Amino acid sequence: MHSKRRYHHGSLKQALIDASLELLAEGGPSALTLTEAARRAGVSPAAPYRHFAGRDALMSELARHGFETFGARIEAAWSEGRPDAQSAMRAMCAAYLKFARDEPGLYAAMFGQAATLADPGAGGAADHALEILWRAVVAWLQQAGAPAQGARYAALQIWAAAHGVAMLTISGHFDSVKTADSALILDAAAQGIMEGAVARAKEAKT
Template sequence: MPKRGYHHGNLRQALVDAALDLIEKKGPTGFTLSEAAKTAGVTPAAVYRHFEGREDLIAEAARQGYDIFADLMEYAYSKESTALAAFEATGRAYLAFARRYPGHYIAMFESGISVNRTPDLAKVSARARAVLEKAAADLSQHIPPDKRPPASMFSAHIWALSHGVVELFARNTGSQSPFPPDELLESAIGVYLRGLGLIAPDG
């Protein structure tokens, strides 16, 4: 593999970029720091000036991924004119992120790295969750308070639906579906929202 070049002073980011490539190809536990150093075009000793170990490197990749993810979710939420459209857009943004940034996605959700590993990682992951919680709160505000699910629960259900569709059908895991992932997610969200009485029944 040809060595990557990097600008002086940007070794840290070069190592993160190398790790993202390796994570995508080999999984979060399928590479060593030495391989990341080689991919970045530096000696293994250079890695330790920036990261204590592989988990620290993966945690930084996850932090950057959550930052991108939160930006995408905020954009998806803000560009729509109705609460329903904004809520549905955040679900689609989840799928779009997983497809466009597979290395980040794996570092965030499949590496076993806790979002509480560092304060920065915890902060940016909370920002992403807050977008979906706000969308859920906006959409459910007309439900009587005694029948309204907490926004955190509501959004967690949709997050779980989105994650399941991504893992089973949108990331080449071998599972086959007769429907595109986008349609699966849209219909699942529709069933959920109808159950809450937030959209009209079919027919």
């Protein structure tokens, strides 16, 4: 059983966020309520309303936190396209899957409902993460000698593939020992998407 944590003056919001992240890690989004977050933080049930209008507002704040952390990790893995765009994309896809495996509850909260991203902070953090992927696609096309036409569409395809593989992985459908290596599956999907994007861009150029 978790003991109630003490929070210092002025840090109630962070204490509630920390408690909420624990709840997400333990039971996913369904385990998160304002009442339980307050209990875990060691404050009264009314205390969260000083910072959050309701559960949706708390979920938006958690999504913002999640997308900022997620974006930082995939951007670091991308490493400005070093040593080349294809290798860097592979590293970025691996970082995507690692985040989902390490933070399954938070990942589910981030992507569970698009309405969560209506908040400018959460939505902006999500857009930034997608922009990193878009920049990676542009770099791959440029290194292949193709124009950046269709880069956003290819980025959305890779995002969809990565999300699908991530969800199948964290739900236990993909097992590197028993069934399939999720990293290899995502690598192959990204490679196929980019080969198609390069071919289409070159065809449109002629």
